[in-house]
Amino acid sequence: MSGAPKLSLRGVRLDYRRERRRTPALGGVDLDVAEGEFVALVGPSGCGKSTLLKIVAGLVERTGGSVAFDGRESSGVPAEVGLLFQNDALLPWRTVLDNVRFPLAVRGVPAAEQRARAAELVELVGLDGFGAFFPRQLSGGMRKRVALARILAADPDVFLMDEPFGPLDAQTRLRVSADFLDLWETVGKTVLFVTHDVDEAILLADRVVVMTSGPGRVKESFDVPIPRPRAVDDTRFTEPFRALHRRVTRSLRDEVAERGSRHG
Numbered sequence: 001m002s003g004a005p006k007l008s009l010r011g012v013r014l015d016y017r018r019e020r021r022r023t024p025a026l027g028g029v030d031l032d033v034a035e036g037e038f039v040a041l042v043g044p045s046g047c048g049k050s051t052l053l054k055i056v057a058g059l060v061e062r063t064g065g066s067v068a069f070d071g072r073e074s075s076g077v078p079a080e081v082g083l084l085f086q087n088d089a090l091l092p093w094r095t096v097l098d099n100v101r102f103p104l105a106v107r108g109v110p111a112a113e114q115r116a117r118a119a120e121l122v123e124l125v126g127l128d129g130f131g132a133f134f135p136r137q138l139s140g141g142m143r144k145r146v147a148l149a150r151i152l153a154a155d156p157d158v159f160l161m162d163e164p165f166g167p168l169d170a171q172t173r174l175r176v177s178a179d180f181l182d183l184w185e186t187v188g189k190t191v192l193f194v195t196h197d198v199d200e201a202i203l204l205a206d207r208v209v210v211m212t213s214g215p216g217r218v219k220e221s222f223d224v225p226i227p228r229p230r231a232v233d234d235t236r237f238t239e240p241f242r243a244l245h246r247r248v249t250r251s252l253r254d255e256v257a258e259r260g261s262r263h264g
């Protein structure tokens with residue numbers, strides 16, 4: 001092992017072309033994520049969080065800078081990543097089990113093994129008994145769980161998550177986040193997680209990175225001093241949580257205020 005970070009971004013820039021003008025969306029992002037680290041990215045709306053994730057996923061081509069996994073520069077779609085975006089992207093014509101085993105089939109895992117592993121994962125995410133259901137027969141929270149099981153089946157080195165629990169109602173969101181936290185604490189994979197919810201960022205992450213208003217750059221990084229395993233329900237009422245929440249919120253608020261005065 002090179003000792004390089006699992007994921008390393010240097011000077012990542014992106015300009016969108018809009019009405020023949022170049023609009024900078026990312027203004028040079030530097031960020032390292034260590035192996036097994038969970039980093040939450042927060043920032044003002046439109047600062048380029050989703051764009052950054054898409055660049056790491058190879059879905060959007062950067063205008064400048066570099067993206068490296070384990071010290072190796074990446075271009076195109078990297079094999080290392082698994083995506084979980086707001087849209088759960090389940091295949092509607094496949095059952096829960098068949099959705100979950102899809103990445104295993106793509107990898108050429110023998111059919112019996114696919115079925116056994118998919119059943120195990122479906123149980124792990126709390127959907128035992130729903131394997132033969134189709135996505136349309138499930139609630140939003142259940143579909144998220146299927147998407148989680150599928151990304152666990154794919155077993156990528158780096159999870160890229162863009163407000164994955166965003167569309168859920170508050171209660172379901174809390175439950176799915178708590179379950180995801182349990183799962184993550186077992187698998188310990190590297191995660192880059194975009195959210196606009198400071199509570200969620202602190203509850204889940206090892207580190208919360210605040211971005212500037214667009215064109216986005218890294219503004220500040222806060223270590224989360226809350227031991228694991230964390231109980232989502234209790235953690236929010238602890239003093240370390242509240243103290244960090246204040247600091248992150250202030251950092252974000254200053255950013256929105258600065259943008260207001262720049263544009264005002």
Ligand SMILES: Nc1ncnc2c1ncn2[C@@H]1O[C@H](COP(=O)(O)OP(=O)(O)OP(=O)(O)O)[C@@H](O)[C@H]1O
Nearest residue numbers: 016018025044045046047048049050051052196214
């Ligand atoms: N396909 C596109 N073409 C042109 N401009 C785009 C495109 N996608 C995003 N943008 C612009 O790039 C900037 C960053 O967008 P992005 O969606 O990455 O921000 P975000 O921080 O994820 O926002 P939010 O928190 O509101 O989801 C915005 O100003 C947006 O209008």
